[in-house]
Amino acid sequence: MDESRRDRDEEGRARNARPRDGLGRPLPYGAAGVERQPEGVVRSPEETVREAQRLLDAGMPFHAHEVFEDAWKSGPEAEREWWRGLAQMAVGLTHAARGNAAGGARLLRRGATAVEGFLGADPYGVGVDGLIRWARELAGRVDPSGREGADPGHRSAQAAPGEVPAGREGVPVLDAAAEAPWLLRGDRPKE
Numbered sequence: 527m528d529e530s531r532r533d534r535d536e537e538g539r540a541r542n543a544r545p546r547d548g549l550g551r552p553l554p555y556g557a558a559g560v561e562r563q564p565e566g567v568v569r570s571p572e573e574t575v576r577e578a579q580r581l582l583d584a585g586m587p588f589h590a591h592e593v594f595e596d597a598w599k600s601g602p603e604a605e606r607e608w609w610r611g612l613a614q615m616a617v618g619l620t621h622a623a624r625g626n627a628a629g630g631a632r633l634l635r636r637g638a639t640a641v642e643g644f645l646g647a648d649p650y651g652v653g654v655d656g657l658i659r660w661a662r663e664l665a666g667r668v669d670p671s672g673r674e675g676a677d678p679g680h681r682s683a684q685a686a687p688g689e690v691p692a693g694r695e696g697v698p699v700l701d702a703a704a705e706a707p708w709l710l711r712g713d714r715p716k717e
Contacts, residue, residue, distance in 0.1 A: 549624055549702065550588030563592040568600045571650045574609075575709055582616065585703030587623065591616035608649055611640025615661050615707070622668045623702035631669030634661040653711035660707040668700065 533543035544552040545559025553559050569577065574597040581590035591613045598609035614637030622630030638661040644654050666672070708714045 546588075548584075548586045548588075549620055551624065560586065560589075563589040565592065565596065566600075567593075567596050569593070569597065571597065571601070571605075575650050575652060578612070578616065579709050582619075582706035582709075583703060585623075585701065585706070587616045587619040587702050587706065591620060605649070607640050608644050611637045612652075612657075613637070614640060615657070618661065619664070619700070619702055619705060622664065623700045623705070625699040627668045631665040631672075634665040634668075638662050638665075648711055651711055652709045656711070657707055657709065664705060 542552060544555055545557050546562060547553055548560045563581075574593055578590040578593045581587070581593065594609050594613035594616055598606055598613055601609055614633045616637075618630045618633030618635075618637055620630070621633060624630075638658045641654055641658065645658070646654070648654055
């Protein structure tokens with residue numbers, strides 16, 4: 527690969543071709559990575575929820591965020607805030623699992639706020655109240671200060687898989703699969 531040229535997809539758009547890990551972090555060229563989520567897939571809302579749940583359960587919230595993003599971009603205007611909020615929560619979990627506590631907490635809270643307008647409606651069987659509780663509780667655990675990175679010029683270091691970010695000892699790096707929410711109303715089915 528010529529490092530001076532930008533990677534392009536089949537349509538000629540700039541797209542990084544480096545392989546990615548399960549949390550969407552780029553790996554070196556030639557490394558074994560996780561297959562990317564295809565972009566621009568139009569699914570039914572029920573298929574979107576089912577596929578996102580599968581990815582969340584597999585510890586791949588970055589990929590789940592891409593599924594929600596497809597629904598956000600292709601769905602009806604009245605549902606855009608719903609899907610955007612779900613995408614923000616999934617990417618918030620991604621950042622928290624990468625060790626970016628402030629960014630993760632910020633996105634979890636932002637996503638919870640975005641879906642508040644759907645309380646009581648439970649679109650497509652998703653338990654909105656439980657999802658909001660999950661996002662806010664997790665945000666409080668990963669960034670208990672609630673300051674969400676008070677220094678706007680500071681970006682949290684991101685940990686490599688299984689590592690704590692440099693200078694961030696004591697910051698929880700989460701297991702994304704163990705922390706994944708159950709999207710549908712009611713209890714998770716027994717396995």
